[in-house]
Amino acid sequence: xxxxxxxxxxxxxxxxxxxxxxxxxxxxxxxxxxxxxxxxxxxxxxxxxxxxxxxxxxxxxxxxxxxxxxxxxxxxxxxxxxxxxxxxxxxxxxxxxxxxxxxxxxxxxxxxxxxxxxxxxxxxxxxxxxxxxxxxxxxxxxxxxxxxxxxxxxxxxxxxxxxxxxxxxxxxxxxxxxxxxxxxxxxxxxxxxxxxxxxxxxxxxxxxxxxxxxxxxxxxxxxxxxxxxxxxxxxxxxxxxxxxxxxxxxxxxxxxxxxxxxxxxxxxxxxxxxxxxxxxxxxxxxxxxxxxxxxxxxxxxxxxxxxxxxxxxxxxxxxxxxxxxxxxxxxxxxxxxxxxxxx
Amino acid sequence: xxxxxxxxxxxxxxxxxxxxxxxxxxxxxxxxxxxxxxxxxxxxxxxxxxxxxxxxxxxxxxxxxxxxxxxxxxxxxxxxxxxxxxxxxxxxxxxxxxxxxxxxxxxxxxxxxxxxxxxxxxxxxxxxxxxxxxxxxxxxxxxxxxxxxxxxxxxxxxxxxxxxxxxxxxxxxxxxxxxxxxxxxxxxxxxxxxxxxxxxxxxxxxxxxxxxxxxxxxxxxxxxxxxxxxxxxxxxxxxxxxxxxxxxxxxxxxxxxxxxxxxxxxxxxxxxxxxxxxxxxxxxxxxxxxxxxxxxxxxxxxxxxxxxxxxxxxxxxxxxxxxxxxxxxxxxxxxxxxxxxxxxxxxxxxxxxxxxxxxxxxxxxxxxxxxxxxxxxxxxxxxxxxxxxxxxxxxxxxxxxxxxxxxxxxxxxxxxxxxxxxxxxxxxxxxxxxxxxxxxxxxxxxxxxxxxxxxxxxxxxxxx
Numbered sequence: 001x002x003x004x005x006x007x008x009x010x011x012x013x014x015x016x017x018x019x020x021x022x023x024x025x026x027x028x029x030x031x032x033x034x035x036x037x038x039x040x041x042x043x044x045x046x047x048x049x050x051x052x053x054x055x056x057x058x059x060x061x062x063x064x065x066x067x068x069x070x071x072x073x074x075x076x077x078x079x080x081x082x083x084x085x086x087x088x089x090x091x092x093x094x095x096x097x098x099x100x101x102x103x104x105x106x107x108x109x110x111x112x113x114x115x116x117x118x119x120x121x122x123x124x125x126x127x128x129x130x131x132x133x134x135x136x137x138x139x140x141x142x143x144x145x146x147x148x149x150x151x152x153x154x155x156x157x158x159x160x161x162x163x164x165x166x167x168x169x170x171x172x173x174x175x176x177x178x179x180x181x182x183x184x185x186x187x188x189x190x191x192x193x194x195x196x197x198x199x200x201x202x203x204x205x206x207x208x209x210x211x212x213x214x215x216x217x218x219x220x221x222x223x224x225x226x227x228x229x230x231x232x233x234x235x236x237x238x239x240x241x242x243x244x245x246x247x248x249x250x251x252x253x254x255x256x257x258x259x260x261x262x263x264x265x266x267x268x269x270x271x272x273x274x275x276x277x278x279x280x281x282x283x284x285x286x287x288x289x290x291x292x293x294x295x296x297x298x299x300x301x302x303x304x305x306x307x308x309x310x311x312x313x314x315x316x317x318x319x320x321x322x323x324x325x326x327x328x329x330x331x332x333x334x335x336x337x338x339x340x341x342x343x
Numbered sequence: 344x345x346x347x348x349x350x351x352x353x354x355x356x357x358x359x360x361x362x363x364x365x366x367x368x369x370x371x372x373x374x375x376x377x378x379x380x381x382x383x384x385x386x387x388x389x390x391x392x393x394x395x396x397x398x399x400x401x402x403x404x405x406x407x408x409x410x411x412x413x414x415x416x417x418x419x420x421x422x423x424x425x426x427x428x429x430x431x432x433x434x435x436x437x438x439x440x441x442x443x444x445x446x447x448x449x450x451x452x453x454x455x456x457x458x459x460x461x462x463x464x465x466x467x468x469x470x471x472x473x474x475x476x477x478x479x480x481x482x483x484x485x486x487x488x489x490x491x492x493x494x495x496x497x498x499x500x501x502x503x504x505x506x507x508x509x510x511x512x513x514x515x516x517x518x519x520x521x522x523x524x525x526x527x528x529x530x531x532x533x534x535x536x537x538x539x540x541x542x543x544x545x546x547x548x549x550x551x552x553x554x555x556x557x558x559x560x561x562x563x564x565x566x567x568x569x570x571x572x573x574x575x576x577x578x579x580x581x582x583x584x585x586x587x588x589x590x591x592x593x594x595x596x597x598x599x600x601x602x603x604x605x606x607x608x609x610x611x612x613x614x615x616x617x618x619x620x621x622x623x624x625x626x627x628x629x630x631x632x633x634x635x636x637x638x639x640x641x642x643x644x645x646x647x648x649x650x651x652x653x654x655x656x657x658x659x660x661x662x663x664x665x666x667x668x669x670x671x672x673x674x675x676x677x678x679x680x681x682x683x684x685x686x687x688x689x690x691x692x693x694x695x696x697x698x699x700x701x702x703x704x705x706x707x708x709x710x711x712x713x714x715x716x717x718x719x720x721x722x723x724x725x726x727x728x729x730x731x732x733x734x735x736x737x738x739x740x741x742x743x744x745x746x747x748x749x750x751x752x753x754x755x756x757x758x759x760x761x762x763x764x765x766x767x768x769x770x771x772x773x774x775x776x777x778x779x780x781x782x783x784x785x786x787x788x789x790x791x792x793x794x795x796x797x798x799x800x801x802x803x804x805x806x807x
Contacts, residue, residue: 057458060409061451064442067416071439074420078431078505085420085427086747093758096417097765100410104769107406111776153428154749301432302507312440320447327455330462340461 003306004296007076008283010313012276014072016269018065019136021324023268025059027182028052029102029129030175032122035186035197041115046337047194048122052106053339054189057331059106061324063099075309079153079299080283087147087155088139091162095135102128133178134171138162141170144224144278146285149292153299156288166223173212180205181264184248188257191334202252202260210245213271217242220278225285229278237277241270347743349755350422353762355728357414359721360766364408366720369483369528370535370570371401372449372476377562379469388789389555396785397539397559398456398472403776405453407769414762416442422755426735426745433499433508434492441485449478483531484524491520493736494727495588506739519588522581529573530723533683534716536567540690541713542781544706547699552784557699564690571683578680579634586635586643589737591653591662592730594646595669597631606631606643611674616667657738664732672722672729679719686712 028051036048074081085092101124109121145166148157183205187198220226226234248263279285283299286292300306344352375398382390416438419427427435452474459468492499498513499506508514540563543556586593593599597609598616608630613623632641644652646663653662686708693702731737735745 053458057454060454061447063413064447064450067413067446068439068442070416070420071435071442073435074427074431075435075439078428078435081420081431081435082424082427082747085417086422086424086750089421089747089750089754090758092417092421093754093761096414097761099413100765100769103410103413104406104772107402108772108776111403112779156749159754301435302502304511305432305436305508308508308511309436309439313443316443320443320451324447324451327451330455330459 002296003303003310004300005281006310007072007300007306008276008280008296010317011069011072011076012273013317014065014069015276016272018062018069019272020265020269021062021065022059023133023178024181024185025055025062026129026133027178027180028055028186029125029182030133030179031182031186031201032126032129035183035194035201036122043337045118048118049110050190050194050335050337050339051186052109052125053335054186056106057327060103061327063103072309072313076301076306077283077294077296077299078301079294083149083153083155083284083294083299084143087149087157088142088162090159091135091139095132095139098128098131098135100128101125102132129178130175133175137171137174138167140174140272140275141167143284144220144226144275146224146287146293148288149284149286149294150288151292153292153294166219169212169216169219173209173216176205176212177209177264177268180209181261181268184252184257184260184264188261189334190336192336192338194337195334199252199255203249206249206252210249213242213245224278226278230274234274235277237270238274241267241274244270344752344756346750346752346755347746349752349759350746351742353422353755353759354418355725356759357411357418357762357766358728359724360770361408361411361415362720362724363717363770364404364411365483366527366531366534366716367404367538368401368408368479369531370533370566371397371404371538372472372479373532374535374539374562374566375401376469376472376476377566378559379472381562383465383469389558392785392788393555393559396555396780399780400538400542400777402453402457403773403780407773409450410769411766412446422747422750423735423745424747424749426740429505429740429745430492430736431505433506433514434489436508436511437485437489437492437514441482441489445478445482445485447478449475449482452478480528483528487524487527488514488517488520491517491523493734494523494731495519496736496739501739506736518584522577522584526574526577526581526723529570529577530716530720532566532570533574533687534720536563536570536687537683537709537712537716539563540567540709541711544709545781546784548703548706548710552788553699555785560690560699561694564687564694568684568687568691571680571687575680575684578677583635583637589730590644591646591649591664592669592726593635594644594649595664595666595730596673596726597643598666598670599631599643599645600647602642602645602648603631604642605629605640606635608634609670612670616670660733660741662733664730669726669730672726676719676722676726679715679722683712683715683719 032048032051036044036051038044038047070081070085073084105121105124105128109118109125112118139162142162142164145164147155148161150156180202183198183202187195187202190198230238244263245267248260248267251257251259251263281296282293283296284294286294301309375394378390378397379394381387382394419434452471455463456468456471456475459471463471492514495517496506497517498508498510500509501507514520539559543560543563546552546556547560582593597606598612599606599609605628607626607628610625610627612625629639631643632639635641635643646666650662654660689705690709693699693705699706733741733743735742
């Protein structure tokens with residue numbers, strides 16, 4: 001396997017890590033106003049704190065997967081980084097704002113008791129999570145669909161070019177699936193009333209997810225070159241991903257929370273693997289002329305840089321996995337509104 | 344305004360804002376880890392409350408630093424895509440390594456620290472904070488490797504129309520980086536020390552939580568005096584390096600239009616900084632030679648000669664950075680640097696003599712000194728970055744060649760305005776929270792701890 005292919009895989013792994021880990025963080029944020037609802041303001045606040053405490057120790061570390069993916073793209077495929085980030089300018093700008101709004105809000109909301117302070121930052125968490133999920137979906141939808149890129153590797157479409165129906169559907173799908181994922185995560189991490197409340201919700205969200213994913217799948221055959229890339233039989237991974245999403249419905253009904261979580265996680269991961277399989281060996285598809293596409297060859301760094309980065313990554317990425325896994329282990333216990341909220 | 348100006352403005356605003364939070368994170372992570380270690384070692388409850396109090400202020404700071412750091416990572420591609428294409432091969436690597444080695448570490452472990460009070464043993468919990476502190480400092484190290492490449496490109500080959508990495512080791516041994524890292528890190532420690540001393544002084548003046556804040560002040564004074572001295576010493580070696588590596592920056596910092604032999608050092612200028620507009624100036628003869636080369640005789644090239652030399656080397660163009668900006672930011676930074684040394688020594692003096700009650704006016708100085716390191720940090724970066732004009736990568740790529748080709752001025756203007764607005768809002772929220780928590784002070788002692796405080800001042804490490 002060439003280093004260029006290896007780096008394509010590394011970047012795919014980083015994005016997948018981000019979607020699989022931060023996906024439920026966004027989901028919890030989106031669910032905050034819905035599951036964190038109560039007529040009694042004190043109970044409402046306790047519920048919201050409980051929800052935020054499920055992701056509290058983790059969301060920041062999870063977000064770094066995106067930053068590392070960005071940094072790794074810069075290092076390994078500078079043209080990909082340059083074309084992608086300058087081309088999707090306003091979309092990424094809004095994504096950054098959403099990430100800022102959400103991140104600060106999670107840290108700030110509990111630091112003052114005033115109801116207006118809290119509702120402002122709670123709104124910021126909700127909107128930040130929703131917009132982040134939507135825009136990530138839109139961005140990745142456009143990546144597989146292809147965007148107008150000229151012979152000089154420059155994106156020549158505008159902002160509204162990115163808001164095509166396919167990309168928007170991908171955005172909606174991301175929002176819906178992340179919301180389901182968040183609900184599954186909450187039911188896995190809490191106990192008592194909160195855990196009970198997620199059960200009915202998860203069923204509905206699962207149906208919505210399956211429907212929107214089915215629509216996305218059909219649309220993908222229509223809008224991307226998946227047929228040419230993967231064939232009518234897309235292979236084991238896409239099918240396993242779909243099977244996992246279907247199986248999630250069974251486990252949700254059986255209230256097997258660990259399994260539900262694993263199935264949704266696999267569904268998300270395999271959907272992204274499929275996306276990267278459609279993409280490969282291109283990194284950005286030109287809709288103007290296939291020969292204008294950025295590929296793992298023409299967009300990449302020099303072999304020397306890739307070699308250096310490979311060594312660094314092979315040493316440190318496993319280490320990251322170890323300590324992040326340890327942090328999930330430390331906070332494995334379920335929380336209830338009666339738990340001591342130390343933060 | 345054109346796209347280049349707007350892009351520079353956006354980079355300036357977002358970077359200065361980001362770096363408003365970074366130095367405190369660098370120093371305070373270490374101080375909090377130290378405090379928690381004192382708690383673990385001594386078992387004294389006061390150190391636990393101390394850790395929690397400063398930890399709370401640290402977290403507010405950290406949160407804003409983290410989210411504004413995301414913008415930094417993406418901004419190169421968004422506004423400076425041609426720069427990114429040109430240097431990605433060598434400049435992207437340190438950024439990616441920073442994320443992998445440091446950003447992951449600090450972000451994961453800060454979560455463990457915040458939520459882990461009941462889950463981890465005392466010792467482990469303190470160790471977690473040390474990991475955060477290490478992560479923060481490793482992060483600074485890699486970012487400065489990247490920045491140093493822009494100041495003094497090394498380890499590259501011009502191939503395929505771009506700067507490709509040729510020698511990773513050269514990046515790690517970039518002489519510019521090795522004068523910049525100690526200066527920046529010690530500036531972070533100084534910032535945090537003055538932050539802690541200032542807030543401690545605020546409470547000591549009101550005779551609140553005396554034991555806790557005396558001890559905080561002691562720790563910060565000792566760290567602060569070392570840091571302030573190191574900042575100056577490292578700054579000195581940095582200046583000596585820049586005279587050779589970026590002579591134009593140094594000439595601009597001195598407003599030295601004509602080559603001088605021996606070169607004098609300008610203390611102060613009133614009037615226009617162009618040579619004819621000078622109304623009054625104080626210059627110390629031979630001083631620049633002493634500063635730059637450790638000797639009394641030297642020749643320092645002036646701006647005009649350097650301009651002619653660059654035109655010769657790189658072709659026609661303006662190679663003169665905004666002299667007034669560089670001149671004054673340099674003076675403000677250095678001036679504050681010396682002031683901080685004096686103040687830190689005064690702080691140690693107060694600690695040694697236990698004169699917090701008697702020298703109240705002297706103590707009040709520390710409250711007012713809190714902003715000083717921030718001003719100096721900002722001036723330092725403005726000088727460093729604007730002094731590189733017209734280069735985005737020194738000697739290799741001019742600023743206007745690095746800008747994105749497909750991004751419209753309107754988009755950059757819009758995003759700049761929104762960033763400014765949002766960042767302003769965040770700053771207001773952070774300052775609101777800081778003031779609130781500072782005024783509220785630490786949790787009250789469980790029993791009458793403040794009453795049983797030691798009558799003799801205990802220095803760090805000397806207790807028990």
